[in-house]
Amino acid sequence: MLTTLLAASMAAATAAPAAPAWHDGLDWHGVHVSIQQDAAGAYTLAWPFGQRVIAPQTFAADTASPLFDGLYAMAQDDLKQDSVTAIRDGAFDHGQPIPCHCFETGLKWPYVWTRDLSYSTDLGLWRFDADRARNGLKFKLSDVRVPTAPQGLYVMQDTGSGGSWPISTDRVVWFLGAQHLLGDKAFAADVYKALGDTLAQDRLYAFDPHMGLYHGETSFMDWREQSYPAWTFDEVTFIGQSFALSTNVLHYQALQMAATLARQHGDARTAGRFADQAKALKAAINARFWRADRGMYMSFIGGDGTPNDTYDLLGIALAVTSGVADPARAVQTLANYPTWPAGSPVMWPERRDQPIYHNRAIWPFVSAYAMRAARDVDQPARIAHEIESIMRGASLYGSNLENYELLTQGQHVDEGKLSGPVVNSPRQLWSVAAYMAAVTEGVFGLEPDGKLVPKLPTSLVPMLFGDRDSISLALPGRHITLILPKMRDGNLLVADRITTKGDATTVQLKAITVKDAPLRTDAPLFAPEAPPAPALAADGKTWKVQAHGKVRLYVNGHRAETIDGSGTLPRSGDLTCVSATRVGDDGLESLHSPAVCGDEGQPVDGSWPRHWTAPASGNFRVSLNYSNDHGPINTGITAAVKMLAIRCDGATEQRVPIVMPHSVREQRSTWGEFSARAGAACTFTLEDGFNMSYLSHFAHYTGGVGGSDGPLNAADVKGMVIAPLGASTDKGTPR
Missing domain, CATH: 2.60.120.260 (Galactose-binding domain-like)
Known part of the structure; x- marks a missing residue:
């Protein structure tokens, strides 16, 4: 089955129509999707197994592509269905409804989860219903019910690996969403209080002063054996001891926000402290996570700094958009992250022994962050690739699904015990937000701070403009029109002149040529499987090491020698912890075996x-x-x-x-x-x-x-x- 999928994926790279052909539909792997708009403005999206009729929506895109415009209407309709007055989950109040004028997470996830809502809000849902976004975020704040414990207002880490925080520590993503909603004074006061209390608590329990980093699991990829070594399925202490790129970048952004708000509150001393912590954290991230031989930031490292040959797109995108990556590294890390014809995987390399979910999968919200990062570093090929992937997925299944299989962009691929995606919810909130972001940011150039900075790949012009010279977008309180230039030699359209009258903004575009990074399409799909743990035996001033075949050894966080079956290491009398990896013929390294330690004391x-x-x-x-x-x-x-x-x-x-x-x-x-x-x-x-x-x-x-x-x-x-x-x-x- 996998060989067939690989062949189909490669064939799609040359046979599937590119995005510019997407006017009244698209074709993908033998599936034809069509869309029609009636005189009343309603859209009918049809595919071989069904259809969806989408009523006219409050806000409209007006381009040469009914598909693009209709999917914008569908995203708004999905958002309406996610707009609820009560939420529920089997693990809370025995599954009974809980009043909440907010967004639920999706059809199969009718609750409010910290990371889902926060990323969705940051991707732009605050523009469409600020009250619901704010109410949902407030739902994830809590005071303390134990009188003897330190009191405060804290962001909640959702239920999770090993009993939640501080094994998972990405709850600070809450502030990524909250930063857009500070116009409400009461909410802004709560944000400032929660920011100080939550950061102080994380500093106490999750920060490692020796490494200069925050411990905890990768953000959103919280199914352990999907992205961490398989042996962590019943051993999560390793995850709690380790450090994740995405979670550390989120802490960096929260610290920066805390410094900014403290200055606004006239507290220069506190602002300076947070600014210093942010600066030090940025330096530590760049020192610890950058892997020069790959030209990318690693997804996670061990608690002793042990490097892992694994990468994730969200962490890399956040490193770019946050400014953690300097300009040269930002260009390099995004350009070196691989893509496939259907889109970009959320993690790479993939795992042969795991089903499809985070493993071997495309998640639209992560694609939207990759698109945002590509805009920051002027990579039009990546901008277009992520927009196409988000559009294609929504088109094929008549909803903004949670995720897709990487090679086919299928909503489910049957591979026995490896089948997946294992869970796939329609109208998933952050996927809805991803399509909104593809429209507002990716095409029309509206940035989170309200500035208009179009960076439209010229490869999308035939789809969006057709024979027209302008396209437009209606948003809450804003109407944007882009005007095509007569001369279009170049690979990127940017603003030449911006004119605003009332809530209407017109942008005269001009074509420029930027030094684009080609999409990386030559990456191997799978990493080798991790070997079993080596065995250590003391022999005077050396350790005798016994391993399973040819492995690369790491000692106390540092790469050591490669052995084939057996070898020796120096023994100092101090703690010595050794793990092993396998290296494939293509040079990819497996994740680590469990570590074994000698001279552990009594x-x-x-x-x-x-x-x-x-x-x-x-x-x-x-x-x-x-x-x-x-x-x-x-x-x-x-x-x-x-x-x-x-x-x-x-x-x-x-x-x-x-x-x-x-x-x-x-x-x-x-x-x-x-x-x-x-x-x-x-x-x-x-x-x-x-x-x-x-x-x-x-x-x-x-x-x-x-x-x-x-x-x-x-x-x-x-x-x-x-x-x-x-x-x-x-x-x-x-x-």
Whole structure:
């Protein structure tokens, strides 16, 4: 089946009509879609398995393509269907309706989720119904229901891997949406309060001062074994210890926003602190995530900085649009990210052993962010490619679906246990927002700040203009007309002259030629599968390493030698953690095996507080052996979050956050670092931390413990493990 799909995909690259032919329909992989508009302005979209009649909408696109215009009407109709007065989810209030004048997430997701709504709002839905967008965002704010915990107003991390935050930490995406809705003074006050409280909490529990980064899962790609090593299906501590590009860029944007709002509030000291944190985070992202041999930012790295040969389009697009990437890297990282005829995958390379969902899939909202990034770096081929992909998907299935299979843009491909997309919801909110963005930003050039900056690829002119010399768009409170220039030599149309009268803006376009980056179409599809963990055996001053075949070794975050079956590594007496990857014939590297560690020190047993004497001066890693059976691996709100207070003779108290996510067996917690002098007597006290069950909102959670039955932040701690790290913890830039 896969060979057939690959052949069909490659044939489509030459046989399928390009976007300029899309006037009254399109053809794709033997499927013909047609569209007609009647005298009353209604559209009928038809395909072999059905049709959809779309009534005239409030806001209209007027181009030479009824398909483009009709899909704009369909997106508005989808948005109306997503506009509700109540939401529901089986895990909240026993599935009963919850009043909310807001947007639901989609037909199959009739609830409000933090990341979905926030990305949708940022892509432009705030223009079409600001009240619903604002109400939905307010629904995701909460105060605290535990009197002894720090009080504040916090953004909620949705239920998720290992019991939610801080295994997943992308809740700060909320501010990406909220920034567009600050005209409401009461809401703006809530935003400012929540921004300060949420960032402070993340700084305390998710920030790693040694790496200069925030821990946590990749934003939106939260089905562990799809994008992380397969062995994380029942072991999520690795994810909580790791660092994700997308989540760190979101924190950078939140810090920048906090600095801006603090200045507006006249608090220069706080503004300076947030600005300094943002600057340092930007530097750390560029030092840690950039992979020079690929010319791209990695999707995630290990907790010790171990590089991973994996990339995701959302993280890269956000790095470009946020300004984290400098101009040269912005051009390079987007140009090097691969595409296929149907569109751009949300992650690359793909996994052979996983079904289609995030793996081997196109997600329209991510395509919209890639389009936005391509506009920032003047890459017209990528702009057109993402617009075409968003249009094609909406056309083929008569709705703005959640996602599509990469090679065929199918809504479902039958491959046995690998079939998918596993879930695919019609009128998915962020897919609706993606089509809106393709129209407002991609074609008409309306940027999020309200400026008009058309960057229209000339390849789309035949579709959009046909024999006409102008096209127009009606938006809430704004009407935009683009006028085609007589001379169109070039690859990009930009503004020559802009005239505004009342709410009507006319843009005279001109053609220019930019140095475009060709779409990358030569990338291999799959990475090799990760090998099993190597075995370590101490042999005097060396480690004997036994591996499964030819593998590349990584030691304490750095690339070491390649061995074939067996080899040796130097032994220093300090903690040594070794993982392995396979390298394919095409040069792609697999994800990592589980790490095995030697010279881990001895467990420190007993009741709290626990006592230990430092055997030598230096730095140490501390973690806990524990079990947490308070929820399944893939969801819940009861990751146990604690603070380990360390008091050593003659030294200032050191505090290390410890996270113990849901587990299916006794395992190791996340780890932290501390320092001690030889002979110092150290006392360790485990103090209460904070998890999502402490938020008042989760009193409505009925899908597991920690909700309506009361907050729960606990794990069964079996022991403490301290391992020597040597004199320095400077990990440097991963190789």
